[in-house]
Amino acid sequence: MANELATTNSASVINWTDPTPEKSERKPIPYLKKEDGDNIMRVVTPAVKWRAHSMRKDPTLPEEEDFKKQNLKDVHCSGVYTWINKVLTYQPGTCPCCDLELIERGKPKTGERYAFGVLSTKQNQTSYKINQCSWSEFDSIKKFSLNPDYGDPSTYELNLMRSKNKGKTVTTIMPRPKRPMNASEQAIVDSDADQAILDKMAAPRNAWQVFNQMTYVRKDLKELFEQYGLTIPANPRGEDATPAPAPVAQVAAPKVTPVAAAAKPAAKAAAKPTVSSKTQVAVVEDDGEDFPPYDA
Numbered sequence: 410m411a412n413e414l415a416t417t418n419s420a421s422v423i424n425w426t427d428p429t430p431e432k433s434e435r436k437p438i439p440y441l442k443k444e445d446g447d448n449i450m451r452v453v454t455p456a457v458k459w460r461a462h463s464m465r466k467d468p469t470l471p472e473e474e475d476f477k478k479q480n481l482k483d484v485h486c487s488g489v490y491t492w493i494n495k496v497l498t499y500q501p502g503t504c505p506c507c508d509l510e511l512i513e514r515g516k517p518k519t520g521e522r523y524a525f526g527v528l529s530t531k532q533n534q535t536s537y538k539i540n541q542c543s544w545s546e547f548d549s550i551k552k553f554s555l556n557p558d559y560g561d562p563s564t565y566e567l568n569l570m571r572s573k574n575k576g577k578t579v580t581t582i583m584p585r586p587k588r589p590m591n592a593s594e595q596a597i598v599d600s601d602a603d604q605a606i607l608d609k610m611a612a613p614r615n616a617w618q619v620f621n622q623m624t625y626v627r628k629d630l631k632e633l634f635e636q637y638g639l640t641i642p643a644n645p646r647g648e649d650a651t652p653a654p655a656p657v658a659q660v661a662a663p664k665v666t667p668v669a670a671a672a673k674p675a676a677k678a679a680a681k682p683t684v685s686s687k688t689q690v691a692v693v694e695d696d697g698e699d700f701p702p703y704d705a
Contacts, residue, residue, distance in 0.1 A: 439538050615645060
C-alpha cells in the first residue's frame, strides 16, 4: 500500500518509488557580450521589440557619468502615450517608472529595445546568443536586409567592430561575403534557438510588474513613492500572486523577408546610422547609453 502513495500538484503525479527528479534550474539568457574589436555574428531568428527605461541606480550621479559607472538598468515601460495637439503626451499613472522620472528628471526617458538570436563566433568557437541592441544598430542591419546586394541577413555574417572615439563607443557594421550555414552551425540553431525566450523578453508588462522590476534597481522605492506622493500600483492578480507576462505581438524582424522600416523613438532623437553606398559599411555612434539586459 505504501508504494502506491503519491503526491499531486497541478502539473504531475510522482510515485514515491520513482527516482528523485533532478532539480529544475532556471537557465540564464545567453546574451551576446559585445567587446571592443571584432564581433562576428549571423542573424538566425526574427526580432522582437519593446519600449524600456534606462533606470538610474543612483540618481545623485551626474547623468554624463551613467554609462561610465554602469548606473543604468533596463526596466520595461507600461506607459500610455497619446497625441495631444500634435505632441506625444504621457498619461500619468500608467507607468510607475515614467511617474518617477517626471519628478526626478523632468520627463520620462524611454527608448526602443530590439533583440534577436544570432550565431556568435569568437576564437573559432560558434554558439547561439541573443543580441540586444538599440534602434540605431537594428536599423543598420535592416538597411542591409533591404539592400538587394545582401538581402536576408541569415545568409551572411556581420562584423560589428567596436571602438572608442572621444569617450563614445562607435560600432562599424560590415557584412561579410555570403555563404550558407554549415551542418554544425545549423545544428546549433536547431538545438538552441528559442523564440519563446525572445517573446518573453518583449512581452508587455503592466504597471505592477514594472514596479516589481524597479524594486531590484532602487531598494528605497516604496519610501520614494510615499515621499513623492505617488501611487504604488496594485497587483491585478492579488497581492501574493506571481505576475504573468501578457501575450507578445509579433513585430517586424530582420530575417528571411524584408522588414518594414523601424519607427524612430519619439522620446529620443537617436543617432542615425550612416551607410556608405561604396563600401557598404554602417557606422553607429552610441550616444553614451548602453542597455544592460534585464531579465524579469
